[in-house]
Amino acid sequence: MRAAILHAVGNDKLDIRDDVTLAPVGPADVRVRIKATGVCHSDLSAMTGVLPQPVPLVLGHEGAGEVVEVGEHVTSLKPGDHVVINWRPGCQECDLCLGGQPYLCIKYVVEAFSKGNFRFGGDGATAYGMAGCGTWAEEIVVPWQGAIKIDEDVSWEAAALIGCGITTGVGAAINTAKVRPGSTVAVIGCGGVGLSVIQGARLSGARTILAIDPLESKHELAKKVGATHAVTPEQVPDALNELTAGAGFDYGFEVVGKAATIQSAWQITRQGGDVVVVGAGAVDDMVSISAFSLLFEGKNLLSSLYGEADVRHAFPYFAKLHKAGKLDLESMISARIRLSDLNDAVAALRGGEVLRQIVVMD
Template identity: 85%
Template sequence: MRAAILHAVGTDSKLDLRDDVTLAPVGPTDVRVRIRATGVCHSDLSAMSGVLPQPVPLIPGHEGAGEVVEVGEHVSTVEPGDHVIISWRPACGECDLCVGGQPYLCMKYVIESFSKGNFRFGGDGATAFGMAGCGTWAEEVIVPWQGAIKIDEDVPWEAAALIGCGITTGVGAAINTAKVRPGSTVVVIGCGGVGLSVIQGARVSGARTILAVDPLVSKHELARKVGATHTATPEQVPESLSELTGGAGFDYGFEVVGKSATIQSAWQLTRAGGDVIVVGAGAMDDMVSISAFSLLFDGKNLLSSLYGEADVRHDFPYFAKLYKAGLLDLESMISSRIRLGDLNEAVEALRGGEVLRQIVIMD
């Protein structure tokens, strides 16, 4: 089958597009999925640059959807022919975190993905790993059964793929983590695919004011289309803060960039007693500085939102229902539909910052 392989990380890394890739045998608790659509997400770029540590050789891609081809003998949740969304953070269902209601923090399969590569390539059958144990920039993948979540067959593949990461991360941050209240005020820093999803989650939750902040004015129109009531560049933020909140600050501040500077900006823009939600994936050595005095006396809550704090068994089908009901605009978030052979160009476009979601449609 065809796949895109990364042999070394770096800011100028290139993908090796090849057609001699095979899969390991399907284990008793595994599911083999033929990928039908997969997104080009900023986290893929972070894996390629080394910001998000991953083993190499690596097949990137973690935001995907497809059709079940084969299941292991102990799998009863899906069967061949089912339409599924790939979860890049499958939960074992048995550890304290899973049982305690935080399956998005389960590390079992994350740890396993660094030592277990399901892909083989080349004449010697060398092992390649899948990003986050997935590797959806390949025509087929093998994932644990917990990582293949069944959805209705009338959900388009492109929409299903977006639900696999960007939508769940962003909408989940608003609905699950922040629990945005009707009539509240929200600021979202960063209007990429996940930032736009946060905006949609805040809109669905009934926020009365949603300020979208991004230095690229070209992204402002789309932010308004999917639910932002106001937009601003970073330079315009002080004026917007005064106009929209009287200088008091927003009820919720979402950071969707993954930089210490924007986390601190979100902190400053959030009112006393408000919630600051970190959604962006940052580097391990990028340290955030907030005074101990402010942490106590401002009364703000600094929250992380990993994968939208989702229980994907419920949230994937739920977000698909919101989409089918017309409450989530996923079509507007797709910049272009491309082919697997276009991935190097797609990565360069993502590095440029202008595109949102490029969706690979498999032949």
């Protein structure tokens, strides 16, 4: 089968090849034929080393497809089921999973660094899957917890978006921040996840949603999916005064993954407000907040990993919201491409202008 392989961290080109095979399906695994997969900024972060991953690596973690084979111990799925790939599967047995935080379970995160399900080349060399997935391939093998069944009338492209960007962003607004009706929200970064945060704030009934992005080309779409205002970083002080009388926003979301923008989110959030970090940053990018302001400004600094979602329920729920016209997924797709176009897609992602490019498998 075909797959896109990164041979070394720092390479700017993928090796798109057609001699890739899969490891056998284990007793608790499922094999999925990928139908659509997104090109997410986290994929670029894996290429550059910001998000550590083993190599050789089949990139991609935001995907959807059809189950073609299940292991002998799998009872929840069968061939023909439509599924969304869950890149952070919970074991459903540890204290975190049983306590309602499966998105923090690391069992399969750790396993992904030692278990590579892809083989390539004449000698059958092992390649790993990003986050244990590797959806930039025609087929993948994942643990059964990594494939969540959804209704068959959800398009493959929409299902793929639900697998990462939508769940991460909408979940940050409704699960982590629990945005209150009538509140004020600022969102720094208007990529796919940032637009999803905006949609989550709109669904929650926020009265003011300020989209902040240096690229004015993204402002119109931000307003289309729910932002009431959109500005560049240089225009933030005026917007802060106009929209909050200088007091700051009830919620400040950072969806870039940089210390500087986390501090910006802190600065534009009111006393007692919530600062929510959604962007995935580098391990050595340190955030500095004074101990004085941390206490006396009463702000809550929150992280939101995978939208704090239990995806077993969140994926089907977001699919129903989409079908009901409450989540605009079509507007977030900037291009539909083929697997062979992935190097161009990565270059476009580096440029910052694109939102979600979706690979539609032949």
